[in-house]
Amino acid sequence: MRISVFGLGYVGSISAACLARAGHDVWGVDINPEKVAMLNAGVSPVMEPGLADLIAEMRAAGRIRGTCSSAEAVAATDVALLCVGTPGQPNGSPDFGALTRVAEDIGRAIGAREQPYTVVIRSTVLPGTTERVVGAALAKTAQPNGHPPTALAVSPEFLREGTALDDFKHPALTLIGCDDPATAERVRSLFDGVEAPVVHTSLRAAEMVKYSCNTFHALKICFANEIASVCEALGTDGQEVMRIFRLDEKLNVSAAYLRPGFAFGGSCLPKDVRALVKAAHVADVDVPLLSAVMASNSTRVLRGLADVLATGHRRVGVVGLAFKPGTDDLRESPCVELVKQLIAEGRDVRILDELVSRGRLVGANRRYIETELPHFSTLLCDDLPQLIEHAQVLVIVHDGAAGAAAIAAARPEQVVIDLTQNVKRIERAPLEPRARAAASLRAKPVELTS
Template identity: 40%
Template sequence: MMEKPPYRRVAVFGAGYIGLVTGACLADLGHRVVIRDIDPEKIKLLQAGEVPIYEPGLSDLIGRNKERLSFTLDLAEAVTGAEIAYVCVDTPPSASGDADLSRVWSVVTSLKDAAHLRAVVVKSTVPVGTGSRVRAALDAAGLGHVGYAANPEFTAEGRAVSDFMHPDRIVIGTSDEATARLLTELHESVDGPVVVMSVRSAEMVKLAANALLATKISFINEIATLCEKTGADVEEVAHAVGLDHRLGPHFLRPGIGWGGSCFPKDSEALRQLANNTGYHLQLLSAVIEVNNLQKRRAIQKLKDELGTLAGARVALLGLTFKPGTDDMRESPSTVLASRLLAEGAEVHCWDPMARPAAAEPWTSTTRHTSVEQALEGADAAVIVTEWPQLAQVDWTQAVATMRRPVLFDGRNLLDPVAMRAAGYHYLSVGRP
């Protein structure tokens, strides 16, 4: 691929989901990119052409841009000649509930001698007001001439490459016109509108957007519970509600609860931000509570059917928080597995991509390479993740291998009539 002038030299700090996607996509746009991380094993894999995470299209993107994209542990190698430094490191919750910005500050501090930079850009999700502190730190380090911007990401795992290249919007938060122009040019070939605003507004946009999406999911899950109690069908309700142009159909799918790297963390971060200002976000607190209860309601449904979970064999089908990724951060499966084990159940699992940590609850579960193996001898099964492979299972044949054919479809993936005809005691979310 020919380079598209004017190309820039970019240093990306952090080789996680956001850093790798950002770096690879910028390289695909024609820019020269060096991605730096402090994890030797991760960098070794990347230098060998192996991608340590699963994200559709990412491996191919990295492979075809290897002449413009490199990986390093060395700070000097990353910043030498760089015009723009992207901060894409994790900001996990701290003990107080606030975002842990230690990795952000580690990167910012390491740039104190990079006077040649034109801009420092934070893509990590940070509390509102972080940019002002970073700006002050850059000024104190003699980098007052270096621009600063917040450029939050809105990519969804499983389609992150597409979301970067064809975004709904590119948010650039800066008070510096030159930095705004620089980043606008950087994204010139990206198919999406650029929205320039203040740094604080840009920091708030990411938190507010994810909190609103989480709200829609928790809302439809509450409606699903009410549908179960009244005999209504939540899928019929959600379809009709979604046809209202003011509301739209997106994120109105009931299920076992939301998880992942963004919704739980960002919702809690926004709630903590409000608490720190002395304001209590009542609606958001309810959204989080509904989601927490949704996972536990699944356990109660199994107890209602089986009488007791002690000694029962339960198959969890899907472990990642969504299909199309290997990410298990804040996945409902972790809560389900923990609660099932605590109730005395024997837990068997299947997932095509998940890589559970070598820690509880996963060290006390049994992994299987096929759905059929996980179902064999089970008293109950729970569809946790709507992997497309589950729709291809020969459920008519599998029912004969189960000890008790109780199936809770936590994602409403399968047809209730067909599953009951096949002999399952079929349960779902919000469907009569």
């Protein structure tokens, strides 16, 4: 393919060289004439192991060249990869100025083309930016010329400086965000030589995946560092503790606990988080990340509460009371907390939780609920029809069979709020089964290959 790479920084220089290595014909574009001159001299504009040799080789083979002229690059290519910087501003918001200027330049240049043009955003951008910033800038400058169609896609870069050439060839995945399957297929062919599963999703999901990844990486680093600080204060070795921690690939280094849903609870997690934070504070160790965990958890309950109150309805049916499905353990259940708050707000609440209804609560479990929600047994329904009969709003806090059955049985006029799926409010679709309506509200990534 004939590809323009806009921005000859780390991402652009590496992408340009690797795409040329894969056999594509590449134009590197930058406003900085020094970088363009370096590329044309076969010299790498950035320091990266292996890149100098690759650029020299690709330049000698005539597969890569540089220009400061967007018009020249757009005229000579069919696809543009936007790799310009999106630096943070003092208030934290990213600066999309360079991206806007590039898109405006491309818009002006595509007016002179007869063939359609594909613009792929490789820079890291917040959800909505491709349409609102890049799409709008293209439309603004290209429209008067009666330009040929422009297709938009996002394909975030996952490389790390220092190991970038290898990361380009072997990323964890090739992500293509695009609302048009034909464009997605064209973008996929850019990365034919890349050895990774290709995942196709919406523009916004692809934009957000990149931020989620980077934030999670940052979170992991801070978690390991804070744990190590507590280890030191408590007389143990943080390296050894985290080495063993990483050996658990079932619950620790895995997909476990990474599905958005309702808050955590139970007899272990809350008490142990509090105990560790308290021990750190007693030892004068600052653990801002660990200290924020319980507060973050509470926001899930408050958000669920706000969603229910926002419906304005009084009669609420809650599916689930124990801290998770499959148990009658009510200790520190976020469902109990939600019910308490709903009652405090004057709502008439009924609950369906088969195991709690059938079980005989004893010991600490019984003491807990007698303190927190002494009249809970008067709120329990015997079966789903009883709950449905009562509720104007159905709140699902347990996933699995009970939640699915309640969603399927809800009447058209009932509001369903599924907190297990992070779905604020399931709008009724009169001709479809309700469960399908709930599913349609969620993003549906499609695996092209794996």
